[in-house]
Amino acid sequence: MSEKKANVQWQGAGKEGSGKISTETQALQAYPYGFGSRFGDDRTGSNPEELLAAAHAACFTMAFSFGCKEAGYDTKTARTEARVRLSKDGDGFVIDRIELTLHASVEGLDTKRFEEIAQDAKTNCPLSKALASVPEISLEAHLEG
CATH class of the missing domain: 3.30.300.20 (K homology (KH) domain)
Incomplete structure (x- = not known):
């Protein structure tokens, strides 16, 4: 069996908030995401x-x-x-x-x-x-x- 993990730190409310995604392997290390990178044209973060x-x-x-x-x-x-x-x-x-x-x-x-x-x-x-x-x-x- 294999088990992998990731975590997210979110701050702020709703559309004004933002998060940072990190993975166990550090492929992503506090990588940003938020409303703009998910629903808008913000290409500085993931989703x-x-x-x-x-x-x-x-x-x-x-x-x-x-x-x-x-x-x-x-x-x-x-x-x-x-x-x-x-x-x-x-x-x-x-x-x-x-x-x-x-x-x-x-x-x-x-x-x-x-x-x-x-x-x-x-x-x-x-x-x-x-x-x-x-x-x-x-x-x-x-x-x-």
Whole structure:
């Protein structure tokens, strides 16, 4: 089993408040976030959806590479972009869509098998399973080379 942790320190009320995100590995160390970086154009801080996108892309890409190896293929490169959409839902908000786009180079792998491995990774990576309540998780996969 593996357990990881992060923490947030928040100060202030509502839109005027701000927070700092830190991770156990110090990949993020008191990294700022707040209303402006989540709902506005402030690019000096992060936000939960961006962090979720990074985590999902990382988990999916690793699962894809492991799936290729299990099928007898070595992944040369794999690059995934994840887009997480936060939409208004009544008085609140909901994450209603995640789009994964994979570009990979895997020697000897045909398109059909590539798509099967990518779909399996999308369905079975731990973050996809944790995000099962998201109504739409799509995958666009491109085999390169």
